[in-house]
Amino acid sequence: MKTVAYYRSSIDSQENSIEMQQNSVLTCSIDMALIIDEEYIDEAVSARKVSLKKRPALQKLLQDINNNYVGTLFLFKRDRIARNVMEYYEIYQILRNKKINVIFTAPNEPPVYYTPIGEYLELIMAGMAQREGEQIIERLKQTLKSNFQSGKNPGRLPYGFKWNKETKEIELVDEQVQIVKRIYQELVSEKYESLKELCSVLGLKENGKSWTSADIRKIALNPTYIGLRTMNIFGEDVTSKYERLSIIDRNTWEKACSIVTVLSPQKxxxxxxxxxxxxxxxxxxxxxxxxxxxxxxxxxxxxxxxxxxxxxxxxxxxxxxxxxxxxxxxxxxxxxxxxxxxxxxxxxxxxxxxxxxxxxxxxxxxxxxxxxxxxxxxxxxxxxxxxxxxxxxxxxxxxxxxxxxxxxxxxxxxxxxxxxxxxxxxxxxxxxxxxxxxxxxxxxxxxxxxxxxxxxxxxxxxxxxxxxxxxxxxxxxxxxxxxx
Structure with missing residues (x-):
């Protein structure tokens, strides 16, 4: 697929001229050893006054993206494609669905994240000036860390736990917790030569599917069962203690980890x-x-x-x-x-x-x-x-x-x-x-x-x-x- 660039200049502003944007993209593409296959240019077009459907170059770009012709898109800043929040959100959805690699060339322009958090961030940034972007990300990071560490947002919970939306609390799923405890007990008994043997002993899961070695490995190596949770927030791993989630003692967990690593070494x-x-x-x-x-x-x-x-x-x-x-x-x-x-x-x-x-x-x-x-x-x-x-x-x-x-x-x-x-x-x-x-x-x-x-x-x-x-x-x- 092609590597392309999109440029837009306003009618009444020379600050972000087409030439300046092209020079910025060219410098960045050379540094990344990428060749620009095609450029889309909307010159002297106000993103506030002219809707995206009346911008021919942008329409051609979106059409090519939908036709799977584009893989990487160079932009100077977010505001080059839209200043209207709803229009930007529409374009963001297209970029996310097609998994377009978006590269911004303006200094300090935060990258695009195709995640629920990233979607929320993009909505905020669509109407914000570029200099506020980093402050928004940092505040959002701190909020997510605080919520995670206080238990307000524990992230995706493993087998045996569920999130109660009404009480905003983590709850144990008793039947699943008993199965988790049994898995650890069976592992530390050291009577199995492979994880497949243990899977056959466990029988079927609640959904009628058989247990797999990958299921056992995922449970055995998850520190949540000893009260430790880890969440990746914008590329940073944050660990927090959730002692009320501890259903396995540390010695049993460490022994089970050691055994499962031997029985099913990571590929x-x-x-x-x-x-x-x-x-x-x-x-x-x-x-x-x-x-x-x-x-x-x-x-x-x-x-x-x-x-x-x-x-x-x-x-x-x-x-x-x-x-x-x-x-x-x-x-x-x-x-x-x-x-x-x-x-x-x-x-x-x-x-x-x-x-x-x-x-x-x-x-x-x-x-x-x-x-x-x-x-x-x-x-x-x-x-x-x-x-x-x-x-x-x-x-x-x-x-x-x-x-x-x-x-x-x-x-x-x-x-x-x-x-x-x-x-x-x-x-x-x-x-x-x-x-x-x-x-x-x-x-x-x-x-x-x-x-x-x-x-x-x-x-x-x-x-x-x-x-x-x-x-x-x-x-x-x-x-x-x-x-x-």
Missing amino acids: THQDYVFEQVLFPLQDLLICSKCNESLQKIKARRKENLKYKCLNHSSVYVFKSTIEPLVFERCKEYFHSLLTAHFHELFDRYEQNAKKQVKQKIQTIEEKVQLMNEKLITKVDTWYHETDAPYKEQKEIEIMALYDELAKYKKQKEQVIQELSDVKQLREKISNYQSSMSLSYDEIKENRQLGSFFQDLIQQVKTDGKNCEIIFKHPFLRTQEVLTS
Whole structure:
């Protein structure tokens, strides 16, 4: 999606000119290494006097946002898009629903928060001057902290508690509290080898759904049950004591935390960098159903990486299965070439290849000679021409001929390289002999493995269960069953 900027200047004010806003956005975008794809400008338009529906640039921006064309929006200040509270609130709702990343470039302009508190803040700030913004946020922070610490706003309560809107008090849900206590008792008994066992013992929740390991972990690690609450207020974690919520003693809670961490360790990110993994069979593996290339697919664990057809979900092969198999068959094939009249076979191949390359070179040289003759004629005509328009036309024709000549010369260079490649192929194959004693595990991280496969294999067709390896020089094939 696009990164865009919106600017608005007033009729009677030069304080926030379009140029000033553009310079501010440009500086900020450079610092953030972002490129502005499009600018929307409403010049000499009063946000107080002209409704948002009569501002063409703003309407175009909102339309593009609703069409999911925009991802990031640069603004100088909030008051550039609206000064009317209701209009600003309408725009804010659109930005929030589409999760637009809004970046303000004016100094001290507070960021946008897409939260209930943020919505309240945006409503307040819509009618306030920029210099009051930070004071509002700070006052709001202090109010939220005070309410949280005094118990007036405990935040989202965990399983076992509920908020009574009438009494403004936290209440215990007896049935749920008993289940929470049982969970802690079962955990500290140390009779379970996994959280799944405990889930089966607990049975169903009130909503008829089964308990999950994630449910148990969430309850066991929550300090609310020992009377401690934490709330994130504008990026700051605030902790407060709620002793009346304590239903588990600290020793039991700490022991349960330790046990649940062992039984269900927190999932870590994949232990490898996908972009750094080599897929040497990329573009060689072909789906036998649609003849499309299999694509490399991410996995949480490296051993589960696979090649998969995007058109047929059942057609996939694990990287750890297909690559060693193909490598071993390549070794066998290569060995058979070296032991079964390979040199005689290669001499014949090399002779035919050189013949074809030389024919290509001869054809290109004939075209180059013809182009040179045309150029000489054109240049001579241009030199003696006195009519200016006609002479200009000849110049255009000469430049076109030069471009065509350069194209043929480049083709000749490419064909000469083909001839060089043919001459080097025998040496390359001889060098491969030293690799034949290596195992796949010894060579799998070598970037040359991809070149090795490319040189020997035409393609590998598979339906996910079987594979057919088609070799080059000469065209041979072998069929395999993928037992895994």
